[in-house]
Amino acid sequence: xxxxxxxxxxxxxxxxxxxxxxxxxxxxxxxxxxxxxxxxxxxxxxxxxxxxxxxxxxxxxxxxxxxxxxxxxxxxxxxxxxxxxxxxxxxxxxxxxxxxxxxxxxxxxxxxxxxxxxxxxxxxxxxxxxxxxxxxxxxxxxxxxxxxxxxxxxxxxxxxxxxxxxxxxxxxxxxxxxxxxxxxxxxxxxxxxxxxxxxxxxxxxxxxxxxxxxxxxxxxxxxxxxxxxxxxxxxxxxxxxxxxxxxxxxxxxxxxxxxxxxxxxxxxxxxxxxxxxxxxxxxxxxxxxxxxxxxxxxxxxxxxxxxxxxxxxxxxxxxxxxxxxxxxxxxxxxxxxxxxxxxxxxxxxxxxxxxxxxxxxxxxxxxxxxxxxxxxxxxxxxxxxxxxxxxxxxxxxxxxxxxxxxxxxxxxxxxxxxxxxxxxxxxxxxxxxxxxxxxxxxxxxxxxxxxxxxxxxxxxxxxxxxxxxxxxxxxxxxxxxxxxxxxxx
Amino acid sequence: xxxxxxxxxxxxxxxxxxxxxxxxxxxxxxxxxxxxxxxxxxxxxxxxxxxxxxxxxxxxxxxxxxxxxxxxxxxxxxxxxxxxxxxxxxxxxxxxxxxxxxxxxxxxxxxxxxxxxxxxxxxxxxxxxxxxxxxxxxxxxxxxxxxxxxxxxxxxxxxxxxxxxxxxxxxxxxxxxxxxxxxxxxxxxxxxxxxxxxxxxxxxxxxxxxxxxxxxxxxxxxxxxxxxxxxxxxxxxxxxxxxxxxxxxxxxxxxxxxxxxxxxxxxxxxxxxxxxxxxxxxxxxxxxxxxxxxxxxxxxxxxxxxxxxxxxxxxxxxxxxxxxxxxxxxxxxxxxxxxxxxxxxxxxxxxxxxxxxxxxxxxxxxxxxxxxxxxxxxxxxxxxxxxxxxxxxxxxxxxxxxxxxxxxxxxxxxxxxxxxxxxxxxxxxxxxxxxxxxxxxxxxxxxxxxxxxxxxxxxxxxxxxxxxxxxxxxxxxxxxxxxxxxxxx
Numbered sequence: 006x007x008x009x010x011x012x013x014x015x016x017x018x019x020x021x022x023x024x025x026x027x028x029x030x031x032x033x034x035x036x037x038x039x040x041x042x043x044x045x046x047x048x049x050x051x052x053x054x055x056x057x058x059x060x061x062x063x064x065x066x067x068x069x070x071x072x073x074x075x076x077x078x079x080x081x082x083x084x085x086x087x088x089x090x091x092x093x094x095x096x097x098x099x100x101x102x103x104x105x106x107x108x109x110x111x112x113x114x115x116x117x118x119x120x121x122x123x124x125x126x127x128x129x130x131x132x133x134x135x136x137x138x139x140x141x142x143x144x145x146x147x148x149x150x151x152x153x154x155x156x157x158x159x160x161x162x163x164x165x166x167x168x169x170x171x172x173x174x175x176x177x178x179x180x181x182x183x184x185x186x187x188x189x190x191x192x193x194x195x196x197x198x199x200x201x202x203x204x205x206x207x208x209x210x211x212x213x214x215x216x217x218x219x220x221x222x223x224x225x226x227x228x229x230x231x232x233x234x235x236x237x238x239x240x241x242x243x244x245x246x247x248x249x250x251x252x253x254x255x256x257x258x259x260x261x262x263x264x265x266x267x268x269x270x271x272x273x274x275x276x277x278x279x280x281x282x283x284x285x286x287x288x289x290x291x292x293x294x295x296x297x298x299x300x301x302x303x304x305x306x307x308x309x310x311x312x313x314x315x316x317x318x319x320x321x322x323x324x325x326x327x328x329x330x331x332x333x334x335x336x337x338x339x340x341x342x343x344x345x346x347x348x349x350x351x352x353x354x355x356x357x358x359x360x361x362x363x364x365x366x367x368x369x370x371x372x373x374x375x376x377x378x379x380x381x382x383x384x385x386x387x388x389x390x391x392x393x394x395x396x397x398x399x400x401x402x403x404x405x406x407x408x409x410x411x412x413x414x415x416x417x418x419x420x421x422x423x424x425x426x427x428x429x430x431x432x433x434x435x436x437x438x439x440x441x442x443x444x445x446x447x448x449x450x451x452x453x454x455x456x457x458x459x460x461x462x463x464x465x466x467x468x469x470x471x472x473x474x475x476x477x478x479x480x481x482x483x484x485x486x487x488x489x490x491x492x493x494x
Numbered sequence: 495x496x497x498x499x500x501x502x503x504x505x506x507x508x509x510x511x512x513x514x515x516x517x518x519x520x521x522x523x524x525x526x527x528x529x530x531x532x533x534x535x536x537x538x539x540x541x542x543x544x545x546x547x548x549x550x551x552x553x554x555x556x557x558x559x560x561x562x563x564x565x566x567x568x569x570x571x572x573x574x575x576x577x578x579x580x581x582x583x584x585x586x587x588x589x590x591x592x593x594x595x596x597x598x599x600x601x602x603x604x605x606x607x608x609x610x611x612x613x614x615x616x617x618x619x620x621x622x623x624x625x626x627x628x629x630x631x632x633x634x635x636x637x638x639x640x641x642x643x644x645x646x647x648x649x650x651x652x653x654x655x656x657x658x659x660x661x662x663x664x665x666x667x668x669x670x671x672x673x674x675x676x677x678x679x680x681x682x683x684x685x686x687x688x689x690x691x692x693x694x695x696x697x698x699x700x701x702x703x704x705x706x707x708x709x710x711x712x713x714x715x716x717x718x719x720x721x722x723x724x725x726x727x728x729x730x731x732x733x734x735x736x737x738x739x740x741x742x743x744x745x746x747x748x749x750x751x752x753x754x755x756x757x758x759x760x761x762x763x764x765x766x767x768x769x770x771x772x773x774x775x776x777x778x779x780x781x782x783x784x785x786x787x788x789x790x791x792x793x794x795x796x797x798x799x800x801x802x803x804x805x806x807x808x809x810x811x812x813x814x815x816x817x818x819x820x821x822x823x824x825x826x827x828x829x830x831x832x833x834x835x836x837x838x839x840x841x842x843x844x845x846x847x848x849x850x851x852x853x854x855x856x857x858x859x860x861x862x863x864x865x866x867x868x869x870x871x872x873x874x875x876x877x878x879x880x881x882x883x884x885x886x887x888x889x890x891x892x893x894x895x896x897x898x899x900x901x902x903x904x905x906x907x908x909x910x911x912x913x914x915x916x917x918x919x920x921x922x923x924x925x926x927x928x929x930x931x932x933x934x935x936x937x938x939x940x941x942x943x944x945x946x947x948x949x950x951x952x953x954x955x956x957x958x959x960x961x962x963x964x965x966x967x968x969x970x971x972x973x974x975x976x977x978x979x980x981x982x983x
Binding site for chain 1: 785826919
């Protein structure tokens with residue numbers, strides 16, 4: 006046979022070259038085939054649903070039957086042990102850790118209770134249990150807590166949802182933040198279910214339907230991880246203050262124009278804007294956003310299991326998943342990368358501490374000035390500076406990630422906060438001097454949460470027992486009604 | 495002939511396979527050869543000197559005969575037109591641009607004249623011409639200006655060099671910063687010629703001889719681009735305050751321990767530390783240093799010309815050489831990269847402006863307090879805060895790069911400066927109130943350099959004519975003596 010081939014080659018020498026070149030081409034194609042075999046099947050190939058998901062299905066476990074990997078990783082947001090490795094357990098008591106906060110929020114429910122956020126899986130439990138809730142609150146407060154929200158909004162109308170009371174809606178809202186919030190149940194495409202984001206885009210002259218898939222991988226998060234307020238005394242219409250832009254100054258311009266005040270401070274009487282969690286806005290000023298890295302790229306990195314590539318739905322700090330979150334771009338050791346994050350956060354925290362210290366003192370000193378007979382007119386510039394400082398501080402402090410989403414912008418904003426808080430204190434010394442007081446202003450001991458809460462006059466026993474009453478009477482009724490409703494699905 | 499080969503193959507079939515595999519091996523080797531031919535010859539291969547360079551040769555043009563590419567690029571530091579594209583022309587008058595600086599430096603020569611640094615090629619001209627020089631100054635002031643320094647230090651001894659007067663040494667120091675400062679004339683290896691850096695390493699228990707080549711590509715710059723002071727009233731011994739570390743706080747600890755004061759402020763009487771240009775220290779806190787990127791990687795990127803790869807000695811902003819400086823690592827458009835740098839710098843500049851404004855006012859208000867009869871004791875904490883604030887501000891402001899070398903650390907440090915400058919102002923209001931003054935403190939108009947210099951009592955006409963006198967009498971004599979000396983080389 007060998008000899009037979011050689012005979013042919015001898016007769017037709019061009020044939021030898023053809024075989025030679027042909028071999029090269031075939032080997033190349035075999036390589037392509039091998040790559041194709043080894044390639045992981047993407048999520049998109051797995052769309053066949055065991056059982057079709059109903060349009061407004063709020064139950065994450067029902068979606069989970071079709072998408073077990075996404076659901077299992079989502080369910081792991083129940084576990085807060087990662088957070089304990091990194092300085093928390095998902096329930097750090099921030100008021101205990103930073104007692105100045107109690108004073109900063111005197112006159113507002115945050116002074117009673119403010120803990121580290123736990124995972125999405127705990128959203129409903131956490132809002133029920135915090136000492137901040139149970140008091141009269143609008144339906145709007147449920148907006149970001151549950152997959153039931155799109156369903157109820159669809160049934161009743163968006164405006165009606167916001168306008169209702171939080172207590173009235175309690176029995177409707179029982180499923181934690183999950184699948185329905187971000188996905189179309191038929192196509193699994195990302196979709197925006199919360200009107201406030203769509204409306205904010207519209208007011209900026211933008212059509213959110215034109216967002217790319219990569220943009221959507223941040224925008225679904227921006228439905229909730231943003232700054233917002235409740236517009237209208239009755240309407241309580243959830244609104245993002247984005248009309249002027251995303252920076253602390255831009256949003257302040259908006260709030261000043263609409264004369265928005267979240268609360269009048271109980272000590273200083275400053276008209277305070279309480280920041281929510283402007284994660285998306287701060288992130289947008291940082292380098293990751295500039296490079297087209299989405300929220301999901303870091304917080305929901307791709308994984309593979311059994312040859313299937315899927316998105317990790319255990320949404321938490323990317324420090325829990327450095328190898329898939331960071332190291333896909335940053336070829337540095339995990340140790341180095343974590344240290345780099347901590348270094349930035351430590352610097353921002355130092356600036357936060359400077360601001361919180363000055364702000365807490367400014368509030369207390371302002372109260373002292375009022376007590377000494379200071380007048381409205383002379384206090385006006387003081388209160389304005391306190392409002393500006395506290396807003397800038399909160400714009401950084403309330404956002405997740407301790408400033409890491411954009412450390413230079415966080416520092417710049419805190420720099421302005423430090424200036425304004427201290428300028429307020431300078432003015433206060435002059436106000437007091439004019440009322441005959443030139444000694445150092447005596448300040449209360451607010452070195453612990455307990456002392457600070459006592460100083461601002463909170464009756465924590467009463468708050469706690471009211472919450473117990475609420476949890477043992479109202480909540481069980483909600484759960485019973487919800488179970489009855491869901492049994493009919 | 496074709497048929498003859500086929501005959502042989504038919505007789506010895508293994509020969510066909512040998513030719514086939516042999517061809518593959520040969521083609522591979524030809525590939526290696528081609529790569530070797532196309533490879534650029536490195537600088538190290540070009541060590542044969544046309545004429546050997548003498549041990550302490552200060553003249554850059556003599557070195558340049560052997561290393562024309564390095565010399566030509568070095569000589570281009572004469573051209574400051576790049577700087578003009580990026581907001582300067584190499585001679586921005588900072589006092590004109592930021593008149594607050596005049597007040598910050600009242601009582602110190604920087605209040606007379608402070609311009610943007612030009613390239614290394616202008617070092618000697620610039621120090622001769624600035625209005626800051628001509629007054630009694632120690633020899634130490636020449637240390638970083640010239641390739642003549644290692645020669646004169648070798649001839650006279652280091653301590654003698656520092657102790658001499660600046661005017662006495664003028665005829666010796668005529669060649670601009672250049673080759674001798676960083677290179678061994680025989681091997682062209684990088685070497686440290688300035689004792690202060692070696693001594694600072696020793697005091698930190700480190701041997702600079704163990705530095706890697708990559709570390710040396712920053713350390714040769716750190717001979718001068720650092721914070722330093724002149725130790726000893728007579729000795730004026732050039733010393734880096736690195737014993738406690740590199741941060742503003744670490745160096746302040748050192749300075750406080752040795753009770754160092756650069757000048758007592760003419761208005762506030764605060765004991766000020768004047769920062770030099772802690773470029774290396776700020777850079778060491780940033781991510782480029784953490785990733786092992788040296789000064790030279792960005793400021794002296796590799797180039798090739800005529801197949802020879804060499805280091806670009808046109809040391810200036812890397813924004814002039816984005817493609818070789820930045821884009822070797824950062825695969826982003828030049829436009830994006832430059833915008834990213836400017837964004838960081840703008841944020842840091844905003845914080846600088848806040849600090850400069852507060853500091854200038856604090857100095858003027860302190861003077862007002864002294865004038866109103868304030869006492870030493872009550873002013874002590876005020877002056878301490880001003881010292882701390884101004885040092886932190888200057889640690890960032892005096893460094894090149896507008897904070898870009900480490901934006902988060904620059905922001906953190908400025909945050910502390912903003913706090914302390916404003917705290918000083920708060921105390922001053924109370925001091926004044928105790929002396930019966932509770933109005934807003936009247937401040938002079940310092941909105942231009944001219945107004946600010948008049949306010950602090952500078953006779954600029956006198957300064958300028960003294961400088962003209964110096965340039966037309968002393969300097970020509972220096973040059974004549976130097977030419978006579980060099981003609982004997």
